[in-house]
Amino acid sequence: MKRSIIGLLLAIPMLSLGQSNYLKGYVVNNTLDTLKGFIDYKSKVRTVSAVNFKQQPDGAAQTFTPENAKGYGVDGSQYFESFNVRISKGATKTEGLKIGIDTSSRRATVFLKVLQRGPNVIIYSYTDEVKERFYIKGNASTEPYELLRTRYLEANNSTKVIGADRYKGQLLFEMRNYNSDTDFFQTDFDDLAYTEEEMIQVAAVINGMKVRVGKKSFRLVVGAGVGSSSLKYTGQNPLANAGAVSKTSYAPSINVGIDFAAKSLAERIFYRAELSLFMGKDTKVTNGQYIHSVDHTTLYLSPKILYNVYNTSSLQVYAGLGAGVSYSSYSNNLAGKAVSVAMSPDQFDEVKVDLKSTAASYNLNVGIALKKIELNAVYTPHYKVSDYAGFNILMGLMHVGIKYRFD
Structure with a gap:
């Protein structure tokens, strides 16, 4: 399943190559009339030999070539x-x-x-x-x-x-x-x-003028939202059995990042380097008498490749894939078994469990951007935070929130 999701996300750019990408722009025809409307802008390394133009987003497309047009432009790009x-x-x-x-x-x-x-x-x-x-x-x-x-x-x-x-x-x-x-x-x-x-x-x-390289190819992105975290066991451990229940904890999360693009941010493909803060209180997994709960604070650094599946000057819809490195500090790390004792409170047989402070993972990203406001979700599937031979302890993260793009 994991490989299928990764493969699908990597295939999105190829599947979308044939899609239209109409952005505000203009065409200058051979009679030097400027036709304002929308240009089907293709982010390609090679210079295109023809361009499609619409005067209205839902109108009919006209094709202009160097033979019947003096030029064309994409607004601000x-x-x-x-x-x-x-x-x-x-x-x-x-x-x-x-x-x-x-x-x-x-x-x-x-x-x-x-x-x-x-x-x-x-x-x-x-x-x-x-x-x-x-x-x-x-x-x-x-x-x-x-x-x-x-x-x-x-x-x-x-x-x-x-x-x-x-x-x-x-x-x-x-x-x-x-x-x-x-x-x-x-x-x-x-x-x-x-x-x-x-x-x-x-x-x-x-x-005799200052250097002008067109629209800048980077921007700062700052966001906040709700983060969730959960624990999961696999392997030979009672907490890995079918009856185990994982309790997800929720807390505010914040993130800051920088977006990059090869030429300008009007491109379909862009890259994001993002640092996020997650917090979890009483994140735990239980199975009958067995329990493991922990509080954590996690810094999550992730470089991502994102692709605008839908891309206009005012609205973008993107999906993408990222790699991640997390650094976590833990407190109230409690694991063991509650033992019933007649006529007295239950005793707790504690077991020492060590959790790794650093771990590697990957994440899936989706988002909608309305000009400078972005709504996004980031899902990090469960990744290993332990080094035991017979079983694994995994942590999963998710963030849903809003961002502001400083274009």
């Missing part, structure tokens, strides 16, 4: 413009390299993702099955050109990779062109990586 550009064909990954430099290219009309727009230049990116590329366009120009980075194998040594980073010289030229009162040297670019972050930073210098 991603922006794309269409251009007919030259696209280099040479691979940069080791497994696709050839002997000698590959200068081949093709022309195509494609959507380019806007990374930064400024008074002097605009930086774009375009990714296909071959590689990621960056483009730059001066505001007086009509067409972006590719910032070239090539890799190839040496003719006399096919295990040696040679690099040609023309993009550094291209960016240096643009800097000198637009910043004539500032000296820039080739040595300033020796460590310039071919990454989105560094392209944005260089563009910011050329444009």
Whole structure:
């Protein structure tokens, strides 16, 4: 059962790949009219060749391509413009390299993702099955050109990779062109990586503006609610028999976490690192005369992967899976057997039971977010808190509560 649940949660992203994900946005058509509505935004590494658009959430969808649209955008997140550009064909990954430099290219009309727009230049990116590329366009120009980075194998040594980073010289030229009162040297670019972050930073210098990387990719999440805890025995022990009854204890619980996403929090998949506090009083399991009760305070640290099964700008429904490490302190740890004695109060034969302070587990997560307010539930199936050979003592946790997202 445990494996089935994990498998189902891991399959959710794959099962939902074909689902629509309409977010508020717009399309600019070839007559330069801006059509406001909803964009079917797909969180993909590759740049899409077409996008679906609705003027109303329940309306008919229209398909726009780089041939019949000047661009499109998702409000507060991603922006794309269409251009007919030259696209280099040479691979940069080791497994696709050839002997000698590959200068081949093709022309195509494609959507380019806007990374930064400024008074002097605009930086774009375009990714296909071959590689990621960056483009730059001066505001007086009509067409972006590719910032070239090539890799190839040496003719006399096919295990040696040679690099040609023309993009550094291209960016240096643009800097000198637009910043004539500032000296820039080739040595300033020796460590310039071919990454989105560094392209944005260089563009910011050329444009004389602060770095803008779009919507932030993290947020703080704080919540509170009701936590529950329960004990369970397995193996050779009277408290593991069929007649055993577990009493669940309830207490307030709080949690704080940070959400991360690869690009922005508009993505379907996001990651959460969360620290929770659980408390339990008289958490116990009984079976006739046998009893084990304990009070505990537990800190629970969990990294999670969460997936928005339903995702709009105002409403998200998510499910996910997390790993957990708990640290618990125990008090009133009482285990043993109540023995009836005639004409006197019952005696209690106490048995020393040691519980582990640290333990590993996993958890299942579901939630609904209405803008900044999130309702969520976290279920941690029973996990081992003992180290005995003949039986196991397990603790289970659950949290149901409300969170506030500091976007």
